[in-house]
Amino acid sequence: MTQSYMDNSGGIGVLTLDTSAPLFLASSLSYGGGGILKRKQPMDSGGHHGGAGTIEFPFSLNPRRDAETANEALTSKRVVADEVDFFSDEKKKQKKKDTIAASPVETDLDLKVPSLGIKKEDLTIQTGLHLRNGDTAKESVDDGMAAMQAELARMNEENQKLRGMLSQVNSSYSALRMQLATLMQQRNRTPQAHEEKIDAENGDQGGARVLRQFLDLGPDADVDEHSNSSTASLERSSSTPENVEVGSMGYGLHKNEGNPREALELTPTATAEQESTMRRTRVSVRARSEAPTITDGCQWRKYGQKIAKGNPCPRAYYRCTMATGCPVRKQVQRCADDRSILITTYEGTHNHPLPPAAMAMASATSAAASTLFSGSTSSADGLMNSNFLSRSVLPCSSSLATISASAPFPTVTLDLTRSPDPLQSQRTPASQFQFPFPALGALPQPPSLPPVFGQTLLNQSRFSGLQVSSGMAAAQFPHPKPQTAMPSSLEETVNAATAAITADPNFTAVLAAAIKSIIGGNDQAVNSSQNDNVAKKSYSLQQ
């Protein structure tokens, strides 16, 4: 999904613990997910800096994150530059009014870009509003204006330099990643893998191992299933029918049956096989509607119709026509039991930007699909109900989301026929069914829509960030209790999950060890408690 629609919430500066960390859920998503690796969309200004004029980025665990962070820094800096201009104007007005000598105005651009070595001083902007004794206010303002213009020019130049640095970092990172992939492949073919298994069983190197799974390899296939909870949760991920990569396109599948350790190998682009696999992942939406199809914001062209077995109602096949070559398809069929229910099944990944209305659906389905894999297990019967999914994606109702991993394709079903808001069906004429999800940032949230759902859509990347964690969270939440104690809103849900995760001494210890193993070579002084704090801080940014 190379769409530009994406969740604005961002995962900026978020410790990404999913196996797609290098890809990061980003600017695209659609009904399926993407497989095509794309750069993360520049975050929007909100939520990216802690306060006016301040930008903060937590550490990153790998060079790619650094590169992304740097990119975000560039973007944010531009945003902040505008703010600086704005605030300076305000200051000027104030000065004109009062003709009072003012202290120099200094915007605090506390930008931390670890890998680029950018210092705060480099990014501090002097607005030049220095009033000297005897100056008139007008002269001071003129001076300030000139100084500001010069400063803006300097900033532009600096931005260009940073861009250059960023591209260098990117290219360096690409080269490193290639080397890493090669090394990992070689390593996987050596008996060392067995040694690692022994280490894992002994608890040694656990953190580093987990981090490798986070960053690169995904879970080991040969690890004892009864190991610690975090490892076990990863193991569950690996045991899903298809290994999943929740990447910048939303979600995608990245299958490698030959070598489980390579299942989440870092590949710069999705292969045809991946796309094919990804396409098979489906999201089904059940909704009451008298209209032939639901209005989901996309343009579709019908290309076939069939009578499927077991249902007298014909099944219609549509493909997306918003862009040439868009692979997204959908099937529309009425429920045999209740013909007022329209079952729409989406499949594939858009290769084009989507309108806001379509983004909503895309986000919802993508979120559901990504959660499918993050929380799924290869249960014996192949069919599962995920409380975590239900409570997370559709916190308003535990019965709205169902996951089926049964053959032939893993499918998430969103059942909208049981609207949590009884007024929903009254407000929405059946013949003019509108998909009840809010358009991301573009449309006002319908009053009938559970606000939590909208937030879920917006915060999809948070789910990707919690993908691995969700398993851990599940371990933290014994099933009977969360159903009664689970918060009613997504925010609360995420808060609770975060709290549970970060409160888990095993997790923090493992994470600390992992981080230490990565950055310890550069800074042996980093201790686990610091890392814990950093990790917690990063998690808190997801809130």
Added chain:
DNA sequence: CGATTTTGACCAGCGC
């Protein structure tokens, strides 16, 4: 006249 829908044919996967 171009875009869309309809509809029968074709193909691939799967089970027997």
Added chain:
DNA sequence: GCGCTGGTCAAAATCG
């Protein structure tokens, strides 16, 4: 190998 089924193709028909 054969038949069933789901999914897609593509020519014809229809629509705006």
